[in-house]
Amino acid sequence: MGILNWFFRSGPDFQKLSAGGFTVDRHGNVLSSTVGPAFSRRRLRDIGCEVLLLFRAARAAQMPLTGLDLNFSGLHITAQETHGGAIIFLSPQNSRLAPPSPAGKDRP
């Protein structure tokens, strides 16, 4: 990994993003995750809360959504609503980003 870090050290911040998915309950609590360790639980919770906020706001706007994609130049966040909570996938759009962690590694 040391040599990879040397190659990536001049890259932008989003090189730290890692692919994977996680689920949150209706309160934004992370229930399970396959996202690499570069993402703290707190950060995943932040993402989950923002995504849930958008689902709720869409419902309030009479346009309830079951799926949502936030597309950034370096990352796609894909969310699917699940009984008040959500399942969220992070897909880095840069090949230099860290690979996903093995399934279950980051689970509580």
Add this chain to the structure above:
Amino acid sequence: METRPKILVLDDDSDWLSVCSDFLTQLPSSPDIQTASSGTRALSLLDVQPFRVLLCDLKMPQMNGLEVLSIVRRRFPELRTVALTGFSDEEFRSRAYELGVDMFWMKADMQQDRQKFLDCIESLLIRNEGEFRAVQKKSLLDVIRMESALHNSSVLRITSGWKAAHIWIRNGQLIDAQVEGADGEAAFWRILKWNTSAFEILPAEPGHVQTITKSLEALLLESAQTMKKAEHPTPKQEEEETAFVTRLTAVTCEGADFVVTVPDKKGGAARGWGIRDADQLAAWARLAGETAQRLGRKLGAGPLTHIAGHNQERHLLSLPGKGRTFVIGWPREADPRHLFEQSKKLADTWAS
């Protein structure tokens, strides 16, 4: 060559579309029945196929029936239109008639009195095109002027859908008018609003009581002034209306359901094409944009390119642009892989 007449049924309720289609298959002329669940879809079908009758629901969540009918009136003047509604609303009814619909039916009445409904639709389908329209295209005022100039005595029977009215002319002078709920001058004004009604000339009734004393010239002058105000908008209004229809046409041509433009400036008014209430969606788009930007900064994920959403009915795409965000609704069957590019293309037409 058209062999089977085509009917287009527009309603956002898919169950109703199915019921209505089954219902219409009983028509003796065996029409080709097609359905559309949104106004934009209906307009795009009308663009490419020669429909004879449009059955249009008035209350729909995005582009409502009245908006569709107002576009249809301009773009497809030969199309017969039937307004359908699930609830009784006099304002909707009168607005629909002002837009020149041929008939107005409550959905409940239509189901209770099936045969009558089918007879009405059949009559719209089988009428002799040339003959009927030639009569219909003469305005009521034209006929009254003609009767007056010839000093005729007659009774004009005017029909608009199921509604009927009478105007009595004696020796070229208008002496009475009657319509359901009104008579005399009030009835005359009301009848004049039926600008696409059909009428026939009946024999005179010499003993009929005179209720209108104003001269025909005075009445016609007043009506001309009223109609001039109603039919000739100011150049600015006309320009705005043309721009609105042009953009709505662009939405339709691209296959989108609606477009909402949301100015970045707080307090700036959102505008919608093909959608009834743009403000709620605009509020969501602002919130979504701010939330996504905040999240993107926190994650170092780079600039936001777009936000996409979907539900069982449609895809939604929010596209940040210069000074404003475009929120574009697409039908569910649209291919999500191409929506970003298609949305950008549509947004570009606004800039041009």
